[in-house]
Amino acid sequence: MKKIKVALVHDYIKEYGGAERVLEALHEIYPDADVYTSVYLPKFLGPHRKRFSGWKIKTTWFQHVPFNYKLLSPFRVISASVFGQFDFSSYDVVIVSATGAFFPNAIRKGKEVHICYCHTPPRYLYGYATARSWKKHKLVAAFATIANHFLRLSDFRIAQQVDWFIANSQEVSGRIRKFYRRDSTVIYPPVDISLLSFPRRRESRMEWIPGQARNDKSKAYYLAGGRLARAKHFDLIVQACTDLGVPLKVFGKSFAGYGEELQSLAGKTVAFVGEVNEEEKLRLMQGAKAFLFAAADEDFGITPVEAMACGIPVIAYGGGGVKETVIDGKTGIFFDKLTAEGLSRAIKRFEMRKQVQHDKMQVECKKQAEKFSKERFMKQIQAFVSAKVKQKKV
Numbered sequence: 001m002k003k004i005k006v007a008l009v010h011d012y013i014k015e016y017g018g019a020e021r022v023l024e025a026l027h028e029i030y031p032d033a034d035v036y037t038s039v040y041l042p043k044f045l046g047p048h049r050k051r052f053s054g055w056k057i058k059t060t061w062f063q064h065v066p067f068n069y070k071l072l073s074p075f076r077v078i079s080a081s082v083f084g085q086f087d088f089s090s091y092d093v094v095i096v097s098a099t100g101a102f103f104p105n106a107i108r109k110g111k112e113v114h115i116c117y118c119h120t121p122p123r124y125l126y127g128y129a130t131a132r133s134w135k136k137h138k139l140v141a142a143f144a145t146i147a148n149h150f151l152r153l154s155d156f157r158i159a160q161q162v163d164w165f166i167a168n169s170q171e172v173s174g175r176i177r178k179f180y181r182r183d184s185t186v187i188y189p190p191v192d193i194s195l196l197s198f199p200r201r202r203e204s205r206m207e208w209i210p211g212q213a214r215n216d217k218s219k220a221y222y223l224a225g226g227r228l229a230r231a232k233h234f235d236l237i238v239q240a241c242t243d244l245g246v247p248l249k250v251f252g253k254s255f256a257g258y259g260e261e262l263q264s265l266a267g268k269t270v271a272f273v274g275e276v277n278e279e280e281k282l283r284l285m286q287g288a289k290a291f292l293f294a295a296a297d298e299d300f301g302i303t304p305v306e307a308m309a310c311g312i313p314v315i316a317y318g319g320g321g322v323k324e325t326v327i328d329g330k331t332g333i334f335f336d337k338l339t340a341e342g343l344s345r346a347i348k349r350f351e352m353r354k355q356v357q358h359d360k361m362q363v364e365c366k367k368q369a370e371k372f373s374k375e376r377f378m379k380q381i382q383a384f385v386s387a388k389v390k391q392k393k394v
Contacts, residue, residue, distance in 0.1 A: 004092040004093055004389060005090065005091045005092045005093070006030040006032075006033040006091065006092065006093045006094075006095065006385075007034050007088055007091045007093070007094045007095070008023065008026055008027060008030065008033045008034070008035045008036070008094075008095050008097065009035075009036045009037070009083070009086075009094060009095070009096040009097065009104045009107065010023050010035065010036075010037045010096075010097045010099070010104065011037065011038065011079075011097075011099045011100075011101040011102040011104050012037055012038045012039045012040075012041075012072065012101065012102065013037050013039070013041065013045075013052060013057070014040075014041040014044045014045070014069060014072070015044065015045070015227065015253070015255075016045050016046070016051065017227050017302075018119070018189055018299075018300065018301075018302040018303075019097060019099040019119050020048075020051075021189065021190065022097055022117060022168070022189050022190065023035075023097050024051065024052075025189075025190045025374055025377055025378060025381075026095060026097065026117070026381065028378065029378050029381055030095075033056075033095075034056045034057075034058055035052075035055050035056060035057045035058065036058050036059075036083075036086050037057060037058075037059055037060075038059065038060050038062050038063075038075065038079060038083070038104075039059055039060070039062050039063050039069075039072075040052070040057050040059050040063065041068075041069055044069060046253060046275040047275060047277035047280075048277070058086075060082050060083075060085070060086075061082075062075060062082065072101070075102070076101065076102050076103070076122075076151070077147060077151070079102035079103050079104070079106075080103040080154055080158060081106070083102070083103060083104050083105075083106045083107055084106045084107060084108055086107055086108070088107055088110060088112050089108075089110045089111075089112070091112045092112060092113065092389065093112060093115065093385060094107060094112050094113070094114050094115070095115045095116075095117060095385070096114070096115070096116045096162075097117050098116050098117065098118050098119060099119045099120075100118075100119055100121060100122045100299075103122075103151075103154065103155060103158055105159065105161065105162055106154075106158045109161050113163055113164075113388055113392050114161065114162050114163045115162070115163060115164050115165075115166065115384075115385065115388060116159075116162045116164070116165050116166065117166045117168065117187075118165055118166065118167055118172055118176060118184065119172065119299055120168075120172050120175060120299040121159075121172075121175050121176065121179050121180065122151075122155060123231070123297075124144075124148065125148050125151055125152045126152075126175070126179055128231075128297050129230065129231035129296060129297060130229075130231055155179075156179070156180060159176075159179075159182060160180075162182070163388065163392070164184075164185070164388055165180075165183070165184035165185070166184060166185050166186075166187050166381075166384065167184040167185070167187075168186075168187070168188065168189050168299060168300045168321075169186060169188065169299060169321035169324055170186055170321075170324055171297075171298075171299060171300070171320050171321040171323075171324065172184075172300070173186050185384060187377065187380045187381060187384065188300065188371075188372050188376075188377065189300055189302055189372070189377065190372070190373070190374035190376075190377035190378070191302060191305045191306055191309055191369060191372045191373060191374065192306075192309075192373075192374050193309055193369060193372075193373040193374070193375075220247055220287075220289075221246075221247035221248060221249050221271075221288060221289065222241060222246060222247065222248045222288060222290055222291075222292050222315075222347070223248070223249050223250075223251075223284055223289075223290070223291050223292065223307070223312075224237045224248065224250050224251075224291065224292040224293070225249075225251035225252040225276075225281070225284070225303065226251075226252050226303045227252055227253065227255060228250070228252045228254045228255055228258050228262065229255040229256070229258060230255075230256070231295060231297075232295045232298075233294040233295060233296065233338065234250065234262055234294065235261065235262060235265055236294045236338065236339065236343055237250075237292045237294050237343065238250070238262050238265045238266050239265055239340035240292075240340040240341075240343040240344045240347065241267075241269060241270055241292075241347075242265065242266060242267035242269065242270055243267075243344060244347060244348075245267070245269055246269060246347065247269045247271075248269060248270045248271070248292070249270075249271050249284060250262070250271070250272050250273065251272075251273045251274065251275070251280075251281060252274075252275060252276075253274075253275040281306075282310065285306065285307050285310040285312050286310050286311075286312070288307075288312050289312075289350075290307075290312060290313045290314065290315050290332070290347075290350060291303070291304060291307035291312050291313070291314045291315070292314075292315050292316075292347075293314055293315070293316035293317065293322060294317050294343060295317065295320060295322070296317060296319050296338055297319060297320045298319070298320035298321045298322050299321050300321040300324075300325070301321050301322045301325060304316060304322055304325055304326055304332075305325050305368075305369055305372050306369075307365075308325075308326070308331055308332075308365035308366065308368055308369040309365075309366065309369035309370075310365075311362040311363075311365050311366050312362075312365060313331060313332045313333070313350070313358075313361045313362070313365055314326045314331065314332035314333075314365075315332055315333050315335070315343070315346050315347060315350055316332060316333075316334060316335075317334070317335055317336075317342075317343075318334030318335065318336055319338075325368070326368075327364070327368060330361065330364050330368075331361060331364050331365045331368045332361075333346050333349060333350055334346070
């Protein structure tokens with residue numbers, strides 16, 4: 001059987017988050033695939049800057065624009081026409097990893113199978129919280145309101161040329177149905193469950209033995225982190241832990257100056273550890289009491305699943321994709337009011353749980369995380385693509 005030729009398309013490669021993990025997994029499935037993106041800026045990837053080295057990455061003219069990293073937001077206005085300049089006529093399949101930043105589905109449509117793995121329709125077009133608080137500037141808000149009207153029309157039109165949509169959650173599948181009037185298949189993003197076997201270091205004169213429940217009372221801090229953006233509401237987490245006087249560690253790269261705002265809110269019990277590599281992140285997770293998560297309309301949310309993979313319960317706001325990953329009362333606790341007070345009450349409830357409940361929750365967390373393994377993701381993607389290629393030929 002002839003090997004299919006695959007191209008992968010991604011909005012831009014400048015940050016490392018859940019969408020880039022999906023891109024990595026797709027590239028692992030199709031290691032010979034060419035990767036098309038608007039701009040590739042490894043110097044901004046911090047400890048992850050070497051993750052994409054050796055890939056066949058093809059960029060647009062935007063790659064050579066001075067200070068392009070400062071122009072990512074206005075670039076979205078012309079991104080559809082720019083992605084439309086790529087030629088995919090020699091490929092059998094084009095898989096677009098659409099983060100919702102630009103319009104990478106605006107590729108020239110030929111005979112190739114066009115599949116979109118949709119992380120979310122553009123949040124800024126449909127009323128969802130974004131990383132930048134652009135509405136506070138009146139002139140910017142006025143221009144953006146007008147521009148977004150036409151971009152929504154364009155986004156809908158572009159979405160109609162996609163052959164098949166894959167959604168990263170039921171939450172996003174609902175958005176695709178609502179905004180694009182298209183059906184989609186849900187394939188959850190990959191989480192590396194091999195993290196479960198990651199060795200722990202000695203703590204409190206005790207060495208943890210894999211497979212053995214660990215005394216949660218010896219864990220000293222709560223943990224939060226990921227991409228430090230306003231839409232994730234880290235300010236509520238910092239405020240709640242400051243008010244309660246409980247230790248909190250926050251990891252991740254600040255976005256649009258949000259990190260400085262968080263530090264101004266933080267009390268003496270809050271520590272910011274900056275952007276970390278995978279090993280450092282896992283160490284932090286394995287030493288935490290619980291992972292705190294306060295995003296209101298999260299598309300999926302990989303970090304809570306990573307925490308559960310380490311046996312760490314999640315205290316989260318009960319909204320968005322997290323409702324599909326965390327089981328309230330079993331692998332974590334939900335709070336229903338998106339305020340520091342609402343989170344504080346959830347932390348207090350968590351603290352009141354008995355040790356036997358902690359141990360049982362740890363076991364359930366690992367079981368739940370296994371449902372989102374990378375192996376499962378890769379098998380489902382391969383099966384989906386193969387089926388659609390055959391269907392297209394028929």
